[in-house]
Amino acid sequence: MIIKEYSSLIDQLKPLVMEEHFQELFEQLTAGESSSDRFLIKMELNRLATRCTRNIDLRDKTELPWEEVLVDQQKHFLDVPAKAILLESMSLYQQHYTLGVYEEVINSHKRRRESLRLAASAKTKQVLDSPFFMPLKILGSYFNRNEERMHYSLKVDIHYQNQNYAVNSTDISVSGIRLKLPKNHALSLQAKVKLFLVELINDGVADEIKQGVEYQVVQIESTANADFVSFKRLDAMPALSELLEQLLQTYKGRYKIDVSDVLNTATGLGLERQYLPHFPHLAVFTTKKEQQWHLSYLLLSQENQSILNDFVDQNDINQLPAMLTHARIDRLLKAPQDIRQQLFICFSHNANGKLFFYSATLWELEQQQLLNLFLGFGARKTSFRIYRVNPYAIDHQIPYKASVLPLESSDYSPEVTEQLTQLQHCLIVQDLTNEQARRLYQARLDAENANALKVFAQVKINAHQIQQVAMEFSERRMEARFAFKTLVHIRQGDINAKAISQDISGRGMQLNLDDVLEFNTDEPLLLSFPKLQPLAGKVMLVEMPYKLVRSRRNNQSLHLVAIMGHEPHMGVAFLKKLIEANKEKLQKLTENNAEAKELAEALKNLMMRSLPGVLWFVEKTINNAKLSCLAATTTKHLLTNIFDNFPQGIDLSAMLGDGVLKRDFLDPVRTMNPDYEMDFFEVFISKPATGSLTCLQPRIIGDINAQLNYIVKAQQQGQFYALRIYRSAAHKPDMAYIRREIEYMRPHAPQKVKELEDMLWQVIGLGEILDISSEVLLRYPALPSKQN
Incomplete structure (x- = not known):
């Protein structure tokens, strides 16, 4: 186009167009151009x-603050860069607001926004390619359907709040549809x-449609370039249901059944299965009876x-309900975000073979002005x-089952459902x-006198009040466990x-x-039961071989299994007889694997809806290992409050750089024993208002x-x-x-199942x-109190 070819000349002539001698200047500057070109210019x-x-x-087109600008009785709403361009352009036209000024402001704004988009896109690509970028998986809240969905592209018009969108479906069922937007x-x-x-x-x-x-919108999945929105039907039109059913049956052999929701559920369940052992x-569930x-x-x-063991007294009675009293739970539920109600400080005191338990919330200690005494004495x-x-x-509106396949019931048995409906909160x-x-x-x-702490002595509980339920897979023993305390002598070599x-x-x-002792896990531990020997008669309970399965609490808690020989x-033999003879007296800690399966699964599902932390997973690669993903329940x-977020995940380069990923994440897990409890380290983070976090x-x-x-x-x-x-x-x-x-997906998507x-x-x-920020701040008394 001729005008574009002369853009530089036009820019040179703009300041002169309103001058008195413009025509003379124009003739001089365009003397070498043809008459037709001079006319167009x-x-x-x-x-x-x-x-x-x-x-x-x-106002709705800028990410910057805007202001009202008045020019020749016309109101404009501009950000700072646009206002500067407006004033600069008007100076070319003797301070008049012209079409050239309008176009320059609009075009410069578009160029600035495009530059920002390209910069953000380049940064996003750089972050996504980084080994410190972690995609996020959602656990605990899975989108289940009771019908089969089929991949099918259908043109759809959306009408919502005076806005229309012309889009295509990605899959469809009788009662729902998924669209790419x-x-x-503006949907939510x-x-x-x-x-x-x-x-x-x-x-x-x-005709009805x-x-x-x-x-109604039930799910929104975001990607870098589009959102995939799932809808459920609200009408009750039999004609449409029949039509969609016929459509699905007609094309069922031609189009694939969509398994994306089932795949997401299976991925989440597979990762949670790795974590839950x-x-x-400790997940505790509350009910309310007679306003208590x-x-x-x-x-x-x-x-x-x-x-759990921290709250078991000398009579094997769980004293946790004496810490989580009605009054404390009530204050916590009324202020669930108040760290002073969340933090509990506890210790026990052994006097003449009896255990006395002391506990207080941070709020109670501040009210009584006994924080320093309780912490100093208890520590x-x-x-x-x-x-x-x-x-x-x-939320009882959400199905208790985490995974429901098409045509399956979303309910547990009536007995388990009745128990679940009584629960109101999960306390982690x-x-x-x-x-x-x-x-x-x-x-x-x-x-101060330590006697002042008697006000925080827990009321003694003399009978079991909480039913203990073990997650089905977490109990490796093939038999039920029972609370039982007795003296045990251990010998291994010279130890x-x-x-x-x-x-x-x-x-x-x-x-x-x-005491803290180091035992060799490859050698048997020889156990003797001196207090039980009088009950065993001629059977000698002396130096019987057991294998150390795992240890916890700096090797002070040992889990042992008997070594069976010929x-x-x-x-x-003795312990089985002891348990059988005292089954009514001993508190059963776990059922055997066949018992209470439904209840354990349901409670696990409720707990998984709201985990307090963020999980991370390491995958092995051909040459080494990598941090593969994060997982959370929302x-x-x-981490979204601390690090840079993208639709695809989170950038953890500030925490994982400088060799931290290899030194503190990848290398340690490759040498650890999965039967041993998790260890931990801490990270302090400074996030300034401006600048980079450390x-x-x-x-x-x-x-x-x-x-x-x-x-x-x-x-x-x-x-x-602090993390x-x-x-x-x-x-x-x-x-x-x-x-x-897996069995549901394999006929429809075998490659996805294999992946x-x-x-x-x-x-x-x-x-x-x-997040342990509240506890870390409590360590340093010189810090001003910010626990609120």
């Missing part, structure tokens, strides 16, 4: 100099819309029983613990205790030790040692004073966070856990990222 200059009546409104759509979850199924309307197959069909927290809160169930895994006890309790309301009890911080708490002990049993089964037991094992979690481990920051200075500076410049990074090796995948989903199986077999490590 002059017409363009006159057009640009024409007064303009169009208003410029960038541009990113700038639960929004009700009217869909016009254009092709079906044009075919005239059902010409007025549109009512649908290592679940370190009660604890009804607690859910056991392999690694949370140490929390001198080996039983000192700091717990955080997060409450989550149970997290042990935030760090032994390395104990001396910081001990230093807070003042000269002799005394321990107290915590629980027993016919073939195994859990012991607690008084001769009868005296310990196994798209908004603690992530450092306390040992790298330096001594106590250096850590304190780091925290104070972080709070002054922005925000301070606990749990880590462990992963067990081999349990494919039976997702067998139903899922390969992915789960590649997982060699996992962990959890937990």
Whole structure:
């Protein structure tokens, strides 16, 4: 086009177009051009100099703050760059608002936005290609359908709030449809819309659908370039249902059944199965009777029983309900985000063979002005613990079953459903205790009388109040376990030790040692039961071989299983008789694998709706290993407040760079034993209001004073966070856990099934990222109180 060829000349002539001698200057500057070209150039200059009546409104088109700008009684809404261009352009036309000014403002705004888009796209690509970028998987909340869906492209018009979208479906069922929408759509979850199924309307197959069909948004999946929105039908038009049923049956052999939802569910279930045996927290479920809160169930895994043991007295009675009293639960539920109600500080005192338990919330200690005394005195006890309790309301509108395949029932048995409907909240009890911080708490002990702490003594509970339910896969023993305490002598080579049993089964037991000792896991431990010997008669309960399966709490908690040989094992024979003779008296900690399966699964599903932390998984590669993904129960979690977020995941380069990924994540999990409990390290994070955030481990920051200075500076410049990074090796995948989903998908998507199986077999490590900022701030008394 000729005008574009002369753009530089036109730009040169713009400042002269309104001058008195413009014609003379124009003739001089265009003397070498043809008459036709000179005519077109002059017409363009006159057009640009024409007064303009169009208003410029960038309020919904800019990411920057805007202001109202008044020019010749015309209102414009401009951001700072656009205002600068407006003023600069008007100077070319003797301060008049012309069409040339309008176009320059609009075009410069478009160029600036395009430049930002390209820069953001380049940054996104760079981040996505980084080994520190982690995609996010959603656990616990899976989208289930009771009908089969088929991949089918259908033209659809969406009418919503005076806006129309012409889109195509990706798949369809009788009661729902999934559409691909541009990113700038205005739909949200639960929004009700009217869909016009254009092709079906044009075919005239059902007159009822010409007025549109009512649908509701039930799920939105975001990608970089589009959103995939799932809808469910709200109408009850039999003609449309019959039509869609015929459509699906007609094309069933030609189009593939869509299994994307089942695949997402199976992926989530496979990852949660890897994590749950290592679940370190205690899930407790509440009911309300006669206006009083009660604890009804607690859910056991392999690694949370140490929390349970902290509350078992000398009579094997669980004292946890005496800590989580009605008053404390009530205050917590009224202020669920108040860290002062969430934090519990506890210890127990042994006097003449009797255990006395003490507990207080941070709020109670502040009210009584006994915080320093309680922390300083309690930290001198080996039983000192700091717990955080997060409450989550149970939504009974969501099906209790996590995975429901098409044509399956979404309900459990009436008996289990009745029990579940009584539950109101799930309390997640997290042990935030760090032994390395104990001396910081001990230093807070003042000269006050410790008798003042009697007000926090727990009321003694003399009977079991909570039903304990074990996750089906978490119990490796083939028999039920029972709470039972007795003295045990241990010998291995030159090592002799005394321990107290915590629980027993016919073939195994859990012991607690008084001292920290290192046993060789390749050699048997020889156990003797001196207190039980009088009950055994002629059977000698002396130096019976047991294998160390795993240890916890710095090797002070041992899990043992009997080593069976050709001769009868005296310990196994005696313990089986002891359990059989006292079944009515002993508290059963777990059922055997066939019992309480439905209830355990349902409670697990409720717990998985709201995990307090973010999980991470490590996959092995051909040459090494990589951090493969994060997993959480919601798209908004603690990491989204700290790190850069993208629709595809989170950029963790600030935390994983400088060799941290290999040194502290990949290498450790490759050498760990999956039967041992997770260990952890801590990370302190400074997120300034402007600038880059820093992530450092306390040992790298330096001594106590250096850590304190780091925290104070972080709070002054922005925000301070502290994270606990749990880590462990992963067990081999349990494919039976997702067998139903795999069998459903295999005929329709065998390649996807193989990819899922390969992915789960590649997982060699996992962990959890937990926010411990509140506990870390409690360690340093010099810090101003910010626990609210």
